Amino acid sequence: xxxxxxxxxxxxxxxxxxxxxxxxxxxxxxxxxxxxxxxxxxxxxxxxxxxxxxxxxxxxxxxxxxxxxxxxxxxxxxxxxxxxxxxxxxxxxxxxxxxxxxxxxxxxxxxxxxxxxxxxxxxxxxxxxxxxxxxxxxxxxxxxxxxxxxxxxxxxxxxxxxxxxxxxxxxxxxxxxxxxxxxxxxxxxxxxxxxxxxxxxxxxxxxxxxxxxxxxxxxxxxxxxxxxxxxxxxxxxxxxxxxxxxxxxxxxxxxxxxxxxxxxxxxxxxxxxxxxxxxxxxxxxxxxxxxxxxxxxxxxxxxxxxxxxxxxxxxxxxxxxxxxxxxxxxxxxxxxxxxxxxxxxxxxxxxxxxxxxxxxxxxxxxxxxxxxxxxxxxxxxxxxxxxxxxxxxxxxxxxxxxxxxxxxxxxxxx
Amino acid sequence: xxxxxxxxxxxxxxxxxxxxxxxxxxxxxxxxxxxxxxxxxxxxxxxxxxxxxxxxxxxxxxxxxxxxxxxxxxxxxxxxxxxxxxxxxxxxxxxxxxxxxxxxxxxxxxxxxxxxxxxxxxxxxxxxxxxxxxxxxxxxxxxxxxxxxxxxxxxxxxxxxxxxxxxxxxxxxxxxxxxxxxxxxxxxxxxxxxxxxxxxxxxxxxxxxxxxxxxxxxxxxxxxxxxxxxxxxxxxxxxxxxxxxxxxxxxxxxxxxxxxxxxxxxxxxxxxxxxxxxxxxxxxxxxxxxxxxxxxxxxxxxxxxxxxxxxxxxxxxxxxxxxxxxxxxxxxxxxxxxxxxxxxxxxxxxxxxxxxxxxxxxxxxxxxxxxxxxxxxxxxxxxxxxxxxxxxxxxxxxxxxxxxxxxxxxxxxx
Numbered sequence: 060x061x062x063x064x065x066x067x068x069x070x071x072x073x074x075x076x077x078x079x080x081x082x083x084x085x086x087x088x089x090x091x092x093x094x095x096x097x098x099x100x101x102x103x104x105x106x107x108x109x110x111x112x113x114x115x116x117x118x119x120x121x122x123x124x125x126x127x128x129x130x131x132x133x134x135x136x137x138x139x140x141x142x143x144x145x146x147x148x149x150x151x152x153x154x155x156x157x158x159x160x161x162x163x164x165x166x167x168x169x170x171x172x173x174x175x176x177x178x179x180x181x182x183x184x185x186x187x188x189x190x191x192x193x194x195x196x197x198x199x200x201x202x203x204x205x206x207x208x209x210x211x212x213x214x215x216x217x218x219x220x221x222x223x224x225x226x227x228x229x230x231x232x233x234x235x236x237x238x239x240x241x242x243x244x245x246x247x248x249x250x251x252x253x254x255x256x257x258x259x260x261x262x263x264x265x266x267x268x269x270x271x272x273x274x275x276x277x278x279x280x281x282x283x284x285x286x287x288x289x290x291x292x293x294x295x296x297x298x299x300x301x302x303x304x305x306x307x308x309x310x311x312x313x314x315x316x317x318x319x320x321x322x323x324x325x326x327x328x329x330x331x332x333x334x335x336x337x338x339x340x341x342x343x344x345x346x347x348x349x350x351x352x353x354x355x356x357x358x359x360x361x362x363x364x365x366x367x368x369x370x371x372x373x374x375x376x377x378x379x380x381x382x383x384x385x386x387x388x389x390x391x392x393x394x395x396x397x398x399x400x401x402x403x404x405x406x407x408x409x410x411x412x413x414x415x416x417x418x419x420x421x422x423x424x425x426x427x428x429x430x431x432x433x434x435x436x437x438x439x440x441x442x443x444x445x446x447x448x449x450x451x452x453x454x455x456x457x458x459x460x461x462x463x464x465x466x467x468x469x470x471x472x473x
Numbered sequence: 474x475x476x477x478x479x480x481x482x483x484x485x486x487x488x489x490x491x492x493x494x495x496x497x498x499x500x501x502x503x504x505x506x507x508x509x510x511x512x513x514x515x516x517x518x519x520x521x522x523x524x525x526x527x528x529x530x531x532x533x534x535x536x537x538x539x540x541x542x543x544x545x546x547x548x549x550x551x552x553x554x555x556x557x558x559x560x561x562x563x564x565x566x567x568x569x570x571x572x573x574x575x576x577x578x579x580x581x582x583x584x585x586x587x588x589x590x591x592x593x594x595x596x597x598x599x600x601x602x603x604x605x606x607x608x609x610x611x612x613x614x615x616x617x618x619x620x621x622x623x624x625x626x627x628x629x630x631x632x633x634x635x636x637x638x639x640x641x642x643x644x645x646x647x648x649x650x651x652x653x654x655x656x657x658x659x660x661x662x663x664x665x666x667x668x669x670x671x672x673x674x675x676x677x678x679x680x681x682x683x684x685x686x687x688x689x690x691x692x693x694x695x696x697x698x699x700x701x702x703x704x705x706x707x708x709x710x711x712x713x714x715x716x717x718x719x720x721x722x723x724x725x726x727x728x729x730x731x732x733x734x735x736x737x738x739x740x741x742x743x744x745x746x747x748x749x750x751x752x753x754x755x756x757x758x759x760x761x762x763x764x765x766x767x768x769x770x771x772x773x774x775x776x777x778x779x780x781x782x783x784x785x786x787x788x789x790x791x792x793x794x795x796x797x798x799x800x801x802x803x804x805x806x807x808x809x810x811x812x813x814x815x816x817x818x819x820x821x822x823x824x825x826x827x828x829x830x831x832x833x834x835x836x837x838x839x840x841x842x843x844x845x846x847x848x849x850x851x852x853x854x855x856x857x858x859x860x861x862x863x864x865x866x867x868x869x870x871x872x873x874x875x876x877x878x879x880x881x882x883x884x885x886x887x
Contacts, residue, residue: 073510075500076684086489096487097522099515108511115529239488250587253546270518271546272485273626281490336778342764343757346778350756353832353865355780361788362778364750364760370775370818404784418767446581450605451767453628 060285061094061232064120066112067101068128068137069211081126081216092225093234094122104128106136113144113206121204122228127211129177129194137208138181138197145199145206147183155186155195162193187223191215196223205231235285238292240300241272242280244310245319246464249273252280256306259299267299275453276460277319312467319463320348326466327358327408329473332436334466335404336362337375337396338459339387340414340430345459360404365396375399388413388425390442397435408470409435410462414445416454430458434469441469475508475646478534480526481515482542482551483625495540495630506639507648508536518542520550527558527620535618536642541625543608546587551622552595552611559613559620561597569600569609576607598622601637605629610637619645649699652706654714655686656694658724659733659878663687666694670720673713681713689867690874691733726881733877734762740880741772741822743887746850748880749818750776751789751810752873753801754828754844759873774818779810789813802827802839804856811849822884823849824876828859830868844872848883855883 065082072079079101086096097120102108109128116123128137142149156178163170177193180186187196187207192215199206207224209216228234244252249271253260260269266286272279282299284292303311313322327334338345346362349355365371371387372379377395385391393413401409414430421427428447433440445461447454479496486493493515500510511534516522523542530537542551556563570592577584591607594600601610601621606629613620621638623630642648658666663685667674674683680700686693696713698706717725727736741748750773752759760776763769779785785801786793791809799805807825815823828844835841842861847854859875861868 067513072497073500073513074504075497075510076686078494078497080492083486083489083492086487090488096489097517099481099487099513101513103511239490241490248582249544249546250585253587254585268484270484271544272491273544275628281485283484283488338757342769343752343760343776343778344764346757347761347869350758350778350780350830351866351869355756356834360781361784362757362776362780363788364757364764364776364778366764366770366776367774374775374777374818404788416764420770448580448605450628452765453605455761455765 061122061234062097062120063089063094063122063124064116065096065099066116066123066125067099067211068104068109068125069101070103072101072127073103081211081213084213084217085124085126085220088220088225089124090237090239092229093237094228094232095237104136106140109136109140110144113140117204117206121232123204123206124224125206125208126216129208129210138179141184141197141199141206141208142181145181145183145201147181149179150182152178152180152186152195155180158188158195159193187219187227189215189219190222191218198224198227236287236289236292238284238286238289238296240282240296241315242282242300242303242311243277243313243315243317243319243322244280244307245277245312245460245467247278247307247310249278252278252307252310256303259302259306263299267296275456312464319460319467321352323463323466324349324352324355324358326470326473330470332358332407332470334359334408334410335400335406337400337409337411338362338364339366339371339396339412340416341412341455341459341462342366342416344455345410345412345462348459348463360406363400363403371396376403386425388415388429388431390431390444393431393433393442394435394440397433397440401435407436408466410466411435412458412462414447414454414458416451416458417449418451428454430454430461432458432462432465434462434465436469436471438471439469441465475536475648476511476534477503477508477536477538478530479510479513480530480537480539481513481625482518482523482539483515484517486515486541487517495625495627498627498631499538499540499634502634502639503538505651505653506643507651508642508646518550520554523550523554524558527554531618531620535646537618537620538638539620539622540630543591543622543624552593555598555611555613555620555622556595559595559597559615561595563593564596566592566594566600566609569594572602572609573607601633601641603629603633604636605632612638612641614645650701650703650706652698652700652703652710654696654710655729656696656714656717656725657691657727657729657731657733657736658694658721659691659726659874659881661692661721661724663692666692666721666724670717673716673720677713681710689870726878732762733874733881735766737877737880738763738766738769738772740884740887744884746772746822746884747820748773748822748824749814749820751814751823751825752776752778753780753785753810753826754830755826755869755873755876756780756830758869759824759826759876762873762877774820777814777817785810790817800839802829802843802845804845804858807845807847807856808849808854811847811854815849821850822880824880825849826872826876828861828868828872830872831863831865842868844868844875846872846876846879848876848879850883850885852885853883855879 184197197208396411417427598611611622779789810825831841
């Protein structure tokens with residue numbers, strides 16, 4: 060197994076002033092290549108910390124991918140420290156100088172002495188061209204290990220990784236094969252899911268690992284298989300994945316990167332059905348999820364958010380006697396809301412939410428976190444009562460996810 | 474200087490399947506407390522890697538903050554490894570068990586044996602209550618160093634950090650006196666703002682530092698003052714903050730933690746004005762921002778999302794001749810939308826959005842990223858044309874922020 064460590068250099072990341080998006084991207088790319096990331100490390104702009112990090116990483120990994128600390132300013136230490144670490148001097152690299160000069164000429168910008176100095180490289184490295192920036196990459200080899208230093212600017216790093224570094228790493232190392240599959244579930248908590256699939260999980264072979272990835276309103280499962288042949292691993296993972304269906308199939312809504320709102324969109328499009336929404340306590344978040352999917356206008360026609368009592372009556376048209384007798388947060392009202400929005404917007408399906416998102420608005424009978432949701436089509440109206448949390452943002456998110464799951468469960472079979 | 478290391482545990486982060494947003498948030502919070510983050514480390518779900526990381530971190534830092542690996546499932550190793558590392562056994566913690574039981578009871582959910590096991594804690598740790606989740610935090614002390622293990626779920630970790638861990642760290646370690654002030658601006662880009670305040674920035678004394686914190690649709694400024702006396706620092710920062718008003722006061726909408734949607738809410742409440750929304754391309758996100766503020770029902774009455782052409786005409790009531798002549802994304806249509814929703818919902822103010830969020834739906838005259846927004850009250854109707862990006866999510870966010878800023882600029886003086 061080829062091991063990699065990602066080393067990020069920069070005070071701005073330690074202090075939280077910028078978010079490190081590079082390392083996640085690099086992880087995904089290396090993972091696809093069959094290189095195992097064993098550690099991520101971030102250190103600040105201090106020479107001794109950086110040198111220590113070099114030493115530690117060299118002991119742990121075969122490949123050390125370094126980003127940051129390559130700019131022209133004096134707080135950028137990566138280059139001189141790599142020269143020191145590998146025991147060679149810095150000298151002007153004529154080809155790098157020509158590339159940097161051409162870079163500035165092509166943009167009609169003047170080159171400063173600081174920019175010129177970016178072409179001074181450790182004599183013991185191989186220069187890796189930076190086609191869209193001024194700081195070249197540096198490739199070092201020693202004892203069959205590779206140190207690769209890249210700029211921290213995301214688009215420069217990504218281009219250099221994709222076009223130069225990954226191919227060079229594949230050439231040098233015999234990379235093994237890894238295959239992942241993400242299985243997406245909704246409507247069941249992590250521990251209940253774990254109970255249901257415990258026997259299956261225990262019977263997984265040692266080269267296939269399972270991970271639970273829970274987030275608000277859903278739980279993803281990740282199967283990771285290690286081996287020599289990608290088709291064989293894919294086949295094997297498919298088989299194990301299929302064995303889950305009798306155990307937890309009711310909760311599985313999809314695979315891979317597709318979130319529930321996109322899965323619902325696909326189901327609606329396949330069935331040629333249209334959707335409208337009357338959302339009160341979720342306040343627009345449910346519609347936002349639905350409309351975050353490109354192309355949603357194929358099936359989503361519109362929403363009414365009747366936040367105020369008067370709007371529920373006058374604009375949406377909930378009967379005053381229903382509202383007065385049962386209140387806005389009640390089963391009779393939610394049934395009205397879903398049926399009325401479906402009729403008014405002339406859609407196949409109407410869904411609705413009404414609840415106490417909190418922190419205010421509760422009564423002894425209707426506590427914070429109480430939410431009614433409903434689904435309506437021409438055959439049926441389905442309601443569900445939820446008791447969520449004390450937290451407004453969580454209630455909004457969880458109620459919206461519950462409606463998406465209610466749609467999934469209630470739609471006619473394709 | 475008190476040093477901290479952030480240790481994140483989980484294969485899903487090494488493989489890039491989830492983005493670690495926790496460590497940036499923690500960096501910011503620790504920085505505000507005067508604790509210096511010296512390293513961030515991520516390791517996978519392997520026992521030996523985790524134990525090595527504990528050892529290394531203990532050598533480098535005074536405080537080791539650990540997230541992840543605390544779920545009820547078998548791939549979560551943090552708890553048994555901490556017990557091993559600190560040389561004590563796991564035992565049922567009765568108070569933790571009572572808290573977890575109460576957590577499930579309050580939600581009317583059944584508790585499994587796996588959930589029960591979350592109350593088994595190392596006997597050498599202090600339990601830190603998790604008020605919104607099931608995995609308790611664990612505080613270990615040895616040789617004047619602290620290991621603190623927290624759940625990886627962001628909202629659970631944040632609540633635990635803010636309410637329990639930071640106060641406990643302040644108590645244990647003598648942290649220096651630091652005072653921060655956040656100044657929130659909207660409607661101006663980072664580099665334009667920097668130009669406007671350049672002279673002011675240069676004249677700041679060395680013990681007051683300025684940071685730019687740009688995010689989608691706004692730029693926050695953070696002033697950080699270091700010293701011995703908190704009242705003196707507060708006074709000094711106030712003086713510097715006031716000097717900004719003549720330079721950039723038009724863009725400053727507030728201070729501290731209050732986002733623009735809460736600032737708008739305050740302005741509406743103070744003026745006793747009500748708001749309704751007709752949002753098309755923003756698809757519910759604008760309403761979601763407004764309704765994420767507790768108590769918004771004091772001023773927000775409701776929204777229509779007329780996503781489809783027919784809904785714009787039949788439900789909202791935009792005149793067919795206006796739609797046919799100018800199209801849905803046009804100034805005449807946006808004026809109609811804002812005026813009509815204000816009249817229909819019987820509010821003081823109506824706002825509207827219509828645009829091409831992308832990636833589809835563009836024409837040669839109406840490219841992706843073109844958005845019209847409008848504000849209407851009984852005195853005036855104000856419109857604005859935006860040309861945003863190629864990215865759907867960014868366009869939805871930026872257009873919504875632009876409407877909030879348009880409300881701020883257009884409301885009558887209090």
